[in-house]
Amino acid sequence: MLVSEIMLQQTPVVRVLPVWEEWLRRWPEPAALAREPAGEAVRAWGRLGYPRRALRLHGAAVAIERDHGGTVPSDYAELLGLPGVGSYTAAAVAAFAFGRRETVVDTNIRRVHARLFSGAALPAPALTAAEMRLAAELLPSDAAGSVRWNASVMELGALVCTARAPKCPACPVRDRCAWLAAGEPPPAYTPKGQAWHGTDRQVRGGVMAVLRLADAPVPAEMFQQAPADLGFEAAGIGVPLAALHRLNCAPEQLERALAGLLEDGLAELHQGGYRLPA
């Protein structure tokens, strides 16, 4: 549950599933993961995105070994203390893995509540105290019922009350939906999408793709070298041309990306090259 919840942060379930299965096959318990270098977690993360989640999940395994006797804690506050575990993930694990009564609020639940009770097409950009109060009031008082409630509202949001094209005719609570009653008004604001092309983020992603493939430290100049100058497999590091080709950017941008990855602990310098953390 903990592994899946962290993988599911901002990532669709269909992409998480195969990685999650491989992850649990390889590391069936926290101790197994904690024994590995953090870089192995990052490598096994594959292309799920936001690779520092892998680093934090590894950190969580280490903390569970060190502070919790190797067992994932069932208490919300203790879960919240683990790296990479915020209010949503702590509540979700406590509720779905341990049957606790917790107020689970994710983006799906926020959207369902916004439409049903506020009549808004989308929830506010950031989670508010009022939303938490509402969710807490709606939660059934018994533990078992609360778990079912949390899962149900989340699924309603994920499958029916979706962000883009909600399936209102199939909605079990369409007759009491404030947004539907108001004639499905458009969102009060337009969420600004994240830029990608030409951003540092894109370069970071490209560097990480190279480091995941490399079986030896990658010299800095290798990132900059013209692809035509390289063999199909960049000499000695096992990185295909295609991976390096993505890194065609301004030198200062590459420098920023590499510095950021070092700062975040996603990469380290070793023998004059960059590699995943050992």
Add this chain to the structure above:
DNA sequence: TAAGCGTGGAT
């Protein structure tokens, strides 16, 4: 509080 952080499928 707001910005930064990956990725790829759907529209």
Add this chain to the structure above:
DNA sequence: TATCCAAGCTT
């Protein structure tokens, strides 16, 4: 092709 956006967290 460009935009949207998916079970958030950290600083």
